[in-house]
Amino acid sequence: MTMTGERAIIEVERLSKIYGVLPALQGVNFNVSRGEFVALLGANGSGKSTLLRLLSGLSKPSAGTVRIGGWELPREAMAIRAQIGLVAHRPLLYENLTARENLAFFGRMYGMQKTECEARGKTLLRQVGLARRVDTLVRTFSRGMKQRLSIARTLLHEPDVLLLDEPYSGLDRSVAESLDDLLAAAQQEGRTIILSTHQLERLPPTAGRALILSRGQVAYDGAIEASELAVIYQSAGV
Amino acid sequence: MKTSYVETVLAIIGKDLRIELRSRELISVMAVFALLSILVFSFALELDRAAREEVVGGVLWVTLIFASLLGLNRSLAQEYDQGNLDALLLTPTPRSAIFIGKFAGNALFTGLVGLLLLPLMTALYGMNLLDGRLIATALVGVFGFCAVGTLLATMTAQTRAREALLPIAMLPLALPFLLTAVRATKGILTGAAEWQVWFQLLAGITVIYFVLCLLLYGYVVEE
Amino acid sequence: MTNPLVEFYSFMTFFAGLRESETTLTIELESKPMPPLLRALTVATVLGFAATLYLGLFAAGTDIQQGDIQRIFYIHMPSFFGAFTAFGLTVLGGVLALARDSDKWDKIALAGVEVGFAFALINLLTGAIWARPIWNTWWTWDPRLTSAAVMCLTYAAYLMLRAGIEDANRRRAFMSVYGIFAFVTVLITLFIIRIVPETIHPVIVGASPQNAQGSFEATSGVILALVPSMVLWLTLMPITLIWHRYRLEERREGLDRLKLKALSD
Numbered sequence: 001m002t003m004t005g006e007r008a009i010i011e012v013e014r015l016s017k018i019y020g021v022l023p024a025l026q027g028v029n030f031n032v033s034r035g036e037f038v039a040l041l042g043a044n045g046s047g048k049s050t051l052l053r054l055l056s057g058l059s060k061p062s063a064g065t066v067r068i069g070g071w072e073l074p075r076e077a078m079a080i081r082a083q084i085g086l087v088a089h090r091p092l093l094y095e096n097l098t099a100r101e102n103l104a105f106f107g108r109m110y111g112m113q114k115t116e117c118e119a120r121g122k123t124l125l126r127q128v129g130l131a132r133r134v135d136t137l138v139r140t141f142s143r144g145m146k147q148r149l150s151i152a153r154t155l156l157h158e159p160d161v162l163l164l165d166e167p168y169s170g171l172d173r174s175v176a177e178s179l180d181d182l183l184a185a186a187q188q189e190g191r192t193i194i195l196s197t198h199q200l201e202r203l204p205p206t207a208g209r210a211l212i213l214s215r216g217q218v219a220y221d222g223a224i225e226a227s228e229l230a231v232i233y234q235s236a237g238v
Numbered sequence: 239m240k241t242s243y244v245e246t247v248l249a250i251i252g253k254d255l256r257i258e259l260r261s262r263e264l265i266s267v268m269a270v271f272a273l274l275s276i277l278v279f280s281f282a283l284e285l286d287r288a289a290r291e292e293v294v295g296g297v298l299w300v301t302l303i304f305a306s307l308l309g310l311n312r313s314l315a316q317e318y319d320q321g322n323l324d325a326l327l328l329t330p331t332p333r334s335a336i337f338i339g340k341f342a343g344n345a346l347f348t349g350l351v352g353l354l355l356l357p358l359m360t361a362l363y364g365m366n367l368l369d370g371r372l373i374a375t376a377l378v379g380v381f382g383f384c385a386v387g388t389l390l391a392t393m394t395a396q397t398r399a400r401e402a403l404l405p406i407a408m409l410p411l412a413l414p415f416l417l418t419a420v421r422a423t424k425g426i427l428t429g430a431a432e433w434q435v436w437f438q439l440l441a442g443i444t445v446i447y448f449v450l451c452l453l454l455y456g457y458v459v460e461e
Numbered sequence: 462m463t464n465p466l467v468e469f470y471s472f473m474t475f476f477a478g479l480r481e482s483e484t485t486l487t488i489e490l491e492s493k494p495m496p497p498l499l500r501a502l503t504v505a506t507v508l509g510f511a512a513t514l515y516l517g518l519f520a521a522g523t524d525i526q527q528g529d530i531q532r533i534f535y536i537h538m539p540s541f542f543g544a545f546t547a548f549g550l551t552v553l554g555g556v557l558a559l560a561r562d563s564d565k566w567d568k569i570a571l572a573g574v575e576v577g578f579a580f581a582l583i584n585l586l587t588g589a590i591w592a593r594p595i596w597n598t599w600w601t602w603d604p605r606l607t608s609a610a611v612m613c614l615t616y617a618a619y620l621m622l623r624a625g626i627e628d629a630n631r632r633r634a635f636m637s638v639y640g641i642f643a644f645v646t647v648l649i650t651l652f653i654i655r656i657v658p659e660t661i662h663p664v665i666v667g668a669s670p671q672n673a674q675g676s677f678e679a680t681s682g683v684i685l686a687l688v689p690s691m692v693l694w695l696t697l698m699p700i701t702l703i704w705h706r707y708r709l710e711e712r713r714e715g716l717d718r719l720k721l722k723a724l725s726d
Binding site: 390 | 559608611612614615621622625626627631634635637638639641642643645649656657
Binding site: 058078086089090091092096101106108109111153 | 245246249253257260261320321325327329330331332460
């Protein structure tokens, strides 16, 4: 899958993560080229979240290396952090701040200019359908609204690499579809996306490649062909 | 385009202040606890004038340390419960700036409780605690143990039994502050010249602990 | 190579008729042979301990004022310094565990805490036994006694905190940091006599504080018995024990891995 010539933006080599004596990932290898949209599949506990945490530089590999844009994580992560965005399980938002304040705070942490941050925040909030709740405390938001704000927070600093951990959970159909549109737009802008989900029936329509994890190992890495994928998914013991 | 170090720290403090102004979760709990504590002490010890001079420093500092424990637990638990610390760690913010930001918020709230206690104890215990030297001692002491407290609360917030573990982890390490601050307070109240030695020791320990915390903070927030 | 314990166990269960003939799961714990150096250290420590006991209990003269109880001091003071070395190794282990992400040094740090904790308890206990006839009390809230007790509690807190953290990487990072900080209480205990003058605890090296009770003179006989004991407790004793404890921790981890394997198979 890797394009030759240009260096892959994400390089993962013999990556392992062991919690205590429990292996969560074992010898995972793959590369992702700039602009690719990868759907990360696998059952609960197959290592998807662990892999995304490693790719975001939040956690340290037990063995092997992760490189993003040529920088090794998490040792050289500071250089590349501004280029990575993560939508995690938890919303990663401050409950007692409003949507606008949350975005303004994180914008500052990413070193964005105030005016630039405000303008971009406004656009994003409109895109995720929260334009009318800008000045409401996040505490009062539903799970789905928090998820949407979380996505806006992640896109705020225009990261090159977007990591999404089960973003569809808690979203109703129409919002999930608007997320698909957002992701398609981000892909158009040349961003690299890795999105994890355990639901085969809810794959992002614009994803071109599937990576299936099973018990911490890569069970399949290739093009998404809906018909075949189901078979592979089954055989991977998911 | 990059936000400067100072601006980053200020943004974190500002965020904590804004949250606190809205919820008043920390300061109200800490203040009520501190108030109850000095009342309980004054009943339990049934102090006469001479005994009061002996113990008032101890009462003040034990109360302050316990109040800060309450605040620290909540302040860091807030960051962890929604996973916000992860969100902070994802940003290109230096870890030491995160530490200073969180620390400054905690020290500010504990310091406010301290400043509230001094006039209150002056009234309740019938001796003048509103002394410039005493206020300075209180502020330095609060600065020091809030530094250790922020580091330890960051650790215990990531464990399951965090409410129980923070006091166990922190009290032994807060002892050097308690020891020197109580002695300095006593010296000031009884007019002994040796308070300066204790104050200098307290300041020295505070500097050492603060630098250690600053250096080690990165290790306790990263997996 | 089969573990003799496992053999013994299967032998006994076979005799008792408990052994199921078909489904015997042989689990073998990988066991590294004891390194020759550790063997030598162990022998040296045991012999050294016997020798210093002899020096302290028989060779040294009886103190004129305190009598035989003074002999406890040949264990009391060295045991504190043994704790000092052990806790010092915890600091070293912590620094290296953080710098190198090393589990090995983390295990050494843990071993240092447990060994140091045991030594510190010996120190407190012998002190209390000595204080009973000399100070006429088992315990008093003297600054040095208080700080020694707090030191013990700090390391007890270390062990509790350690037990409360499940994720191994986190545990390594947190406990390294805590082990470094905890050493401050060791230093305070060491220097508190210099800082807080109103202690009644005697100082053997240098001048005792004015109110010290139960001082005795460091005669050549005392020094002759004390110095070997000090050297033993400062070096051989903690190092040998920590090494053994480290190996035990390695085996415990091996056992965990085995259990996991047995469960997943």
